[in-house]
Structure formats: structure tokens, C-alpha cells
Amino acid sequence: MNFLTDTWFQVARQLRTQVRMRVWIFINLVQPIIWLLLFPQIFKSVSNLPGIGGDYLQFLAPGVVVMTVLFGSAWAGMGLLHDIDMGILSKMLATPITRLSIITSRVIASMVMLVIQALIIFTIAVIMGVRIETGVPGVLLAILLISLLGLGFAAFSNGLALLLRRPEPLIGVINFIAMPTMFLSSIMMPGELLPDWLDTVRHFNPVDYAVVSVRDLVMTGYVWANLWQSLLVLSAWAAVGIAFGTMMFRIKAE
Amino acid sequence: MSVIVTNQLTKVFPGNIRAVDGIDFEVKAGEIFGFLGPNGAGKTTTIKMLNTLIKPTSGTAVVTGIDVVRNPAEVRKNIGYVAQDVGVDEYATGRENLALYGRFYRLDGRTIKQRVKGLFELVDLTGYEDKIVSTYSGGMRKRLDIAMGLIHQPQLIFLDEPTVGLDPQTRVHIWDYIGNLAKAMGITIFLTTHYMEEADRLADRIAIIDLGKIIAMGTPAELKQSIGGDVVTLSPRETGGEQYEEFIRRTQAALADQAFILGTQEAAGELALYVNKGESAAPKIMRLLANEGIEVEALSVSRPSLDDVFLKYTGRTIRAQEGTATTYAQMQRRHGRR
Numbered sequence: 001m002n003f004l005t006d007t008w009f010q011v012a013r014q015l016r017t018q019v020r021m022r023v024w025i026f027i028n029l030v031q032p033i034i035w036l037l038l039f040p041q042i043f044k045s046v047s048n049l050p051g052i053g054g055d056y057l058q059f060l061a062p063g064v065v066v067m068t069v070l071f072g073s074a075w076a077g078m079g080l081l082h083d084i085d086m087g088i089l090s091k092m093l094a095t096p097i098t099r100l101s102i103i104t105s106r107v108i109a110s111m112v113m114l115v116i117q118a119l120i121i122f123t124i125a126v127i128m129g130v131r132i133e134t135g136v137p138g139v140l141l142a143i144l145l146i147s148l149l150g151l152g153f154a155a156f157s158n159g160l161a162l163l164l165r166r167p168e169p170l171i172g173v174i175n176f177i178a179m180p181t182m183f184l185s186s187i188m189m190p191g192e193l194l195p196d197w198l199d200t201v202r203h204f205n206p207v208d209y210a211v212v213s214v215r216d217l218v219m220t221g222y223v224w225a226n227l228w229q230s231l232l233v234l235s236a237w238a239a240v241g242i243a244f245g246t247m248m249f250r251i252k253a254e
Numbered sequence: 255m256s257v258i259v260t261n262q263l264t265k266v267f268p269g270n271i272r273a274v275d276g277i278d279f280e281v282k283a284g285e286i287f288g289f290l291g292p293n294g295a296g297k298t299t300t301i302k303m304l305n306t307l308i309k310p311t312s313g314t315a316v317v318t319g320i321d322v323v324r325n326p327a328e329v330r331k332n333i334g335y336v337a338q339d340v341g342v343d344e345y346a347t348g349r350e351n352l353a354l355y356g357r358f359y360r361l362d363g364r365t366i367k368q369r370v371k372g373l374f375e376l377v378d379l380t381g382y383e384d385k386i387v388s389t390y391s392g393g394m395r396k397r398l399d400i401a402m403g404l405i406h407q408p409q410l411i412f413l414d415e416p417t418v419g420l421d422p423q424t425r426v427h428i429w430d431y432i433g434n435l436a437k438a439m440g441i442t443i444f445l446t447t448h449y450m451e452e453a454d455r456l457a458d459r460i461a462i463i464d465l466g467k468i469i470a471m472g473t474p475a476e477l478k479q480s481i482g483g484d485v486v487t488l489s490p491r492e493t494g495g496e497q498y499e500e501f502i503r504r505t506q507a508a509l510a511d512q513a514f515i516l517g518t519q520e521a522a523g524e525l526a527l528y529v530n531k532g533e534s535a536a537p538k539i540m541r542l543l544a545n546e547g548i549e550v551e552a553l554s555v556s557r558p559s560l561d562d563v564f565l566k567y568t569g570r571t572i573r574a575q576e577g578t579a580t581t582y583a584q585m586q587r588r589h590g591r592r
Contacts, residue, residue, distance in 0.1 A: 009357040017345040087339030094305045094335035095358040096327060
């Protein structure tokens with residue numbers, strides 16, 4: 001009970017902080033719109049390739065959703081780093097709050113923001129002419145998938161913040177992880193167009209499971225065989241991230 | 255009743271750094287207890303063991319009647335902690351900051367609302383409740399920070415270097431707030447500082463800590479009395495080199511065997527003489543030195559300060575160390591966050 005209320009009050013604090021950063025909100029809304037407008041132009045010539053289906057925007061929209069979640073959650077640890085640096089964390093640790101709530105609240109707040117962002121991107125995509133085959137239920141299922149993906153990355157990122165303690169190495173490591181995980185997936189290109197080795201590697205990348213299934217939900221329909229697999233893999237990924245995050249917290253914050 | 259009791263409390267950091275080395279002390283209910291020492295002496299480490307942020311390597315500490323190692327969660331309910339860093343949320347309002355801490359101590363919304371008003375009055379921030387903290391000045395943030403440590407009306411509050419980094423005027427204001435706090439709320443205060451005036455002015459009792467050990471303890475008056483009299487400070491023409499050393503040697507020789515001189519201590523380019531009745535000792539000293547042909551640039555007579563106490567016990571001044579020690583302390587503080 002204390003755990004839940006402790007978490008809730010901290011989630012409220014994080015969200016309030018984010019909402020107050022106007023520039024941050026503006027950038028996060030504008031950025032996906034730019035991706036949706038820009039990428040189909042850049043990749044105009046590839047839209048007739050097999051696996052894309054003639055309309056690159058239709059193909060890309062799910063990718064932009066997953067990409068936004070990936071980057072948003074991968075950077076989640078920066079907020080905790082700020083709290084550590086300002087001395088806010090050690091002050092909190094001297095109060096009776098449940099220790100775990102410090103990390104869960106951060107992850108949950110990141111999730112809330114990312115789900116809102118994802119819904120906005122879906123809306124913008126639909127306005128731009130993207131047709132979602134599975135409709136609203138499909139979007140909700142997509143939200144579940146990307147939430148699991150984001151959960152894992154956000155918890156992982158918070159764990160890294162506790163481990164590294166300084167913005168410079170954290171920024172380096174996050175870039176080092178986030179960029180390749182994006183390119184080593186079918187966010188930009190369908191799997192069958194990737195070289196063989198890449199097509200193999202992507203099956204070890206949780207990002208790919210998210211993008212394949214969200215894309216199925218948008219372009220094809222309910223491909224249950226893949227969907228179950230993705231749910232399983234992404235749940236496992238979320239569990240790993242949370243395990244890492246809480247372990248780092250136990251070791252490094254206490 | 256004792257609010258804090260420690261027994262051989264020790265913290266050894268990796269690399270065999272004995273930050274706190276077997277300290278024993280007791281803090282009574284309602285008193286302001288000052289921990290005075292230079293930067294890096296082990297003050298913050300002591301606080302962090304007492305407020306459960308770090309575990310002692312050995313020894314025990316009982317805070318508000320509870321062992322800090324056996325039941326840290328219970329200790330946290332009874333204490334407030336105002337760290338050296340002003341740990342306030344800049345993106346929130348003053349009220350939001352206070353309310354969040356109220357929630358951390360499991361207070362209900364109504365209680366928080368009532369207390370917020372009183373606390374803002376106490377620290378003189380009335381009217382700023384709903385302003386975002388990033389618009390506050392440094393002194394205002396510190397006051398808010400102190401109020402946050404009081405929202406749950408703790409029995410005991412830890413103030414770690416409460417006025418470090420503040421301008422002298424703000425410092426005096428904060429002292430007033432801390433003084434009021436003890437009177438108005440009957441709260442026990444454990445305060446660390448490397449400012450002698452701060453300890454002298456606020457603390458009922460002081461422990462002087464250096465290199466992890468308590469070297470003297472008592473009321474400010476008792477500590478100063480331990481000097482045994484007044485302090486006459488001699489400044490030579492040269493403050494270093496051979497001539498300086500010769501000055502010290504010859505002066506000490508000239509003044510040896512004089513009953514009114516209780517002791518001498520050389521530090522930071524000056525020679526401190528502990529004497530009976532400084533006013534009458536000064537001319538005698540001048541005469542004795544003149545007889546030996548020793549020239550003095552300046553001579554001053556003063557009542558003993560806590561710095562003299564520190565000098566007497568350690569052979570160093572707190573002041574002399576500040577310049578170089580600050581960076582070390584900052585490094586330690588960064589390290590402490592890890």
C-alpha cells in the first residue's frame with residue numbers, strides 16, 4: 001500500500017515536471033511529424049520494393065512509433081541522474097519512502113509520456129492517410145507491445161544512470177545502444193531487404209519484435225503466431241530491464 | 255533523554271580511508287549539538303551514518319532510541335535531514351516541494367496543508383508558496399530546504415553545513431531561523447559546520463572533529479576555558495623561510511620559563527601565546543622580546559575563539575585549511591553521492 005502511494009506521488013511529480021517543460025513537449029510532438037513527412041520523401045524510390053507495399057508512409061508510421069518509444073525510454077535515466085546530482089536522491093533516501101518506488105515511479109512516468117506520444121503519432125499518421133487494418137483494438141495492442149519495450153529500456157536506462165553517475169558516459173552508452181538497436185531492426189527496411197546476417201541479428205533485438213508486430217497490426221491484421229512471440233519476447237525484455245534497474249538501485253543507491 | 259548515542263562509530267571507505275574513526279558522543283533532547291571541524295574531517299560521513307544513508311563499518315549508533323543498523327526504516331520516520339546540497343526540485347513550486355515530502359512521511363493532505371502555512375511563516379517565505387523554485391534565490395532555497403526537513407515534525411533534524419555557499423548576510427538570517435526552530439519547536443538539532451562563528455553562535459555543545467576523531471567536546475565556553483586564558487598573537491616580519499624559523503625559535507627561547515605563559519603554538523605564519531591576563535602580558539612580552547632584539551610586525555590580544563581551541567588540539571587552524579581543503583571536500587562530496 002505504501003509502495004503504491006509512494007509511487008503515485010512521485011509519478012505525479014515527474015509528470016508535472018515534464019508538462020512544465022514546454023520546449024520538451026513541443027519538440028516531442030513536432031519531431032515525429034517531421035519524421036513522418038521527411039522519411040517518405042527520402043525513401044521515395046524504395047516504396048515499390050517488396051515488403052513495403054507501395055506506400056512507405058504506411059510502412060514507416062509503425063516504425064516512427066517504435067523509434068520514438070525506443071529513444072524516449074533509452075534517455076529516461078537522465079532525469080534520475082539530475083536528481084542524483086542535485087542531491088535530491090539522497091534526501092529522498094533519508095525519508096521513509098519505499099526504496100523501490102523511486103525507480104518504479106520513474107519508469108511509470110516515462111511510460112505514461114511515451115504512451116501519450118505514441119497515441120499522438122498514430123493520430124497524426126491517420127490524419128496523413130495511414131490506414132490501420134486492426135483499428136482501435138489493434139492500436140491498444142500496439143500500445144501494450146511498445147509499453148513493454150519502453151519499460152525494459154527505461155528501467156535499463158535508470159540502472160545505467162545509477163551505475164555511471166555522470167552525464168558524459170551515460171550519453172555515450174545510450175547512443176551506443178540506441179542507434180544500433182534501431183538500425184539492427186526492421187524499423188526503416190523490411191527484414192527481407194536486409195542482408196542475411198542483419199536479418200539474423202535482428203531476431204535478437206527486442207526492438208525488432210515490437211516493430212514487426214506493430215507493423216502487422218497496422219498493415220496486415222492480427223498475425224497471432226508472431227504476436228504471441230513478440231509479447232513473450234518483449235515481456236522477457238521488460239523483466240530483464242526491471243531486474244537490472246532494481247539491482248543497480250540496491251547496489252548503488254543504498 | 256538522549257536522542258543520539260554513538261559507541262565507537264567508525265566508517266572505513268575503500269582504500270582504508272578511516273573517514274570516521276571510533277567516535278563516542280551523546281546528544282540530549284532539545285539541544286543544538288554542533289559538529290565543528292575542517293572540510294574532510296568526517297562530519298558528513300557521521301551524519302550519513304546517523305541518518306541511515308550509509309552503514310557504519312563498526313560501532314553502533316542509536317538515534318531516537320533506535321539502532322540505525324537494525325531498524326533504519328524506523329529511524330527515518332523520526333528524523334529530518336537537510337543535506338549540504340540544496341536538494342529541492344527546481345521545477346516545482348515551494349508548496350509542491352513541501353507537500354511531496356509530507357507525502358513521503360505519509361501525512362494526509364489536510365495535515366500537509368495546515369503545516370505548509372506554518373512552515374512558510376517559520377522560514378519567512380510566506381507569499382512565495384506557489385512560485386516555481388527556479389525563481390528563488392540561494393538563501394530562499396536553503397530556507398525551503400530546511401522547511402522540507404521539518405514537515406513531519408521530527409524529534410531530531412540533521413543540518414549538514416547549513417550556510418555553506420551563502421553570502422554572509424543570508425548566513426546570519428539562516429542562523430536566526432535555526433535558533434528560532436530550536437525554541438519554537440523544541441526540536442533537537444545536530445549541526446555540522448566548519449565555521450567557528452556558526453558553531454559558537456548556535457550550538458549548546460560542540461564536538462570538535464578532525465581526521466575522523468573527536469578531539470574536544472563541551473559547551474563553547476568550556477572549550478574556550480580549556481585554553482586557560484587569553485591569546486596573544488605575534489606576527490613576524492617574515493612569514494616563511496629561515497628568518498621566520500629563527501624568529502619562532504628565538505621568541506620561544508626568550509619566553510621560556512615565564513610563568514604567565516601557559517603555552518605556545520605556531521601555525522600559519524603566526525605564533526599564538528596562551529597567557530594569563532592578556533592585557534598585562536602584552537607589555538611584558540614586548541619587553542622580553544626587545545631585550546633579545548627580536549622585532550615583531552604586529553601583536554594582538556584576544557579572548558580565545560574556537561579556532562584557538564582547534565589550534566591548541568591539532569596544531570593547525572581551521573581557517574588556514576579552507577583554501578586547499580574545499581576542493582578536497584567537494585571531491586569527497588561527489589564521492590559521497592556514489
